[in-house]
Amino acid sequence: MHSLGYRANALLTFGVTILACMCAIASFSDTLNSPTPTARVQVLNINRFQKKPDGDDEVSMTLNISANLQSLFTWNTKQVFVFLAAEYETPKNSLNQVSLWDNIIPKKEDAEFWIRTTNKYRFIDQGSNLRGRDFNLTLHWHVMPKTGKMFADKLVMTGYRLPELYR
Amino acid sequence: MGWIGEQVDSIKSIQFRQLLTQAISLGMIVTSALIIWKGLMCVTGSESPVVVVLSGSMEPGFKRGDILFLHMSKDPIRVGEIVVFNIDGREIPIVHRVIKVHERPDTEEVDVLTKGDNNFGDDRLLYAQGQLWLQRHHIMGRAIGFLPYVGWVTILMTEKPIIKYILIGALGLLVITSKE
Numbered sequence: 001m002h003s004l005g006y007r008a009n010a011l012l013t014f015g016v017t018i019l020a021c022m023c024a025i026a027s028f029s030d031t032l033n034s035p036t037p038t039a040r041v042q043v044l045n046i047n048r049f050q051k052k053p054d055g056d057d058e059v060s061m062t063l064n065i066s067a068n069l070q071s072l073f074t075w076n077t078k079q080v081f082v083f084l085a086a087e088y089e090t091p092k093n094s095l096n097q098v099s100l101w102d103n104i105i106p107k108k109e110d111a112e113f114w115i116r117t118t119n120k121y122r123f124i125d126q127g128s129n130l131r132g133r134d135f136n137l138t139l140h141w142h143v144m145p146k147t148g149k150m151f152a153d154k155l156v157m158t159g160y161r162l163p164e165l166y167r
Numbered sequence: 168m169g170w171i172g173e174q175v176d177s178i179k180s181i182q183f184r185q186l187l188t189q190a191i192s193l194g195m196i197v198t199s200a201l202i203i204w205k206g207l208m209c210v211t212g213s214e215s216p217v218v219v220v221l222s223g224s225m226e227p228g229f230k231r232g233d234i235l236f237l238h239m240s241k242d243p244i245r246v247g248e249i250v251v252f253n254i255d256g257r258e259i260p261i262v263h264r265v266i267k268v269h270e271r272p273d274t275e276e277v278d279v280l281t282k283g284d285n286n287f288g289d290d291r292l293l294y295a296q297g298q299l300w301l302q303r304h305h306i307m308g309r310a311i312g313f314l315p316y317v318g319w320v321t322i323l324m325t326e327k328p329i330i331k332y333i334l335i336g337a338l339g340l341l342v343i344t345s346k347e
Contacts, residue, residue: 005341023314079228081284085246094272097246104284106227126269140247144228149312152247
């Protein structure tokens with residue numbers, strides 16, 4: 001009844017249960033946080049706007065991104081993954097989402113930043129539909145916890161219209 | 168030798184009825200584990216509701232040995248989501264982030280491109296030869312929750328099978344020799 005095996009088993013079960021409870025509580029405590037992030041994105045310049053040899057349009061642009069995501073961090077936050085996506089509609093596709101830039105923010109101190117950058121991932125359409133096309137810029141973030149549920153949200157920025165002519 | 172002798176004696180002394188009880192309790196453990204797994208499959212709608220991260224391609228978000236909980240719903244796939252997908256002709260599922268989505272009107276058809284946060288380039292090199300996009304049927308689920316370290320048990324067991332056999336053997340012996 002009170003052998004070593006039983007005691008070890010009881011201790012292990014108790015330990016694991018407590019750990020699981022603490023993980024659940026830590027994850028739940030994230031939902032009490034109501035963040036108020038702010039961000040601003042500007043398209044500074046269209047560097048290149050061409051039709052590739054295979055017929056798809058490609059854009060290269062310079063972006064100015066500034067944001068303050070510090071309020072997303074809680075004690076259970078391991079990192080915040082932030083990325084900027086262009087969203088637009090074409091006759092072929094009802095929705096196109098193209099990630100232009102992303103970054104991993106591991107610390108709260110780094111969550112207030114501004115950066116001038118060209119698009120990190122190639123902005124290529126499926127087809128040749130980008131001339132004079134309006135697109136929305138959206139800043140998304142993905143909060144990855146130390147344990148538990150992941151959170152994601154976004155801020156929709158002002159849009160931008162691509163030029164009518166290749167350059 | 169005394170300890171082993173004792174254990175052998177205790178195995179010999181087992182009555183038929185006791186043996187039956189132990190077989191039933193073992194069966195209960197196995198079936199309840201199965202019930203939990205199948206129940207999770209129903210709730211999450213994913214073929215494999217829990218996966219272990221096997222590579223460092225999503226670091227520092229997900230490390231090797233972390234466990235991910237998956238959910239598969241009818242919701243359309245959007246950029247930024249972490250999805251688990253299977254490539255035709257590859258056995259091991261991959262956990263990466265969606266960076267491009269092109270969705271056709273009316274039909275459910277969608278073209279998706281993925282990338283590991285810690286990888287330099289996108290995943291076209293990992294896809295099948297000539298494959299440029301993932302379609303809906305490649306995707307097994309999206310990651311919604313996360314538990315660190317727990318997956319190391321399975322990684323250890325698949326990489327060093329001897330540990331698995333020792334563990335199973337020890338547990339089996341414990342079940343047989345334990346009274347009550």
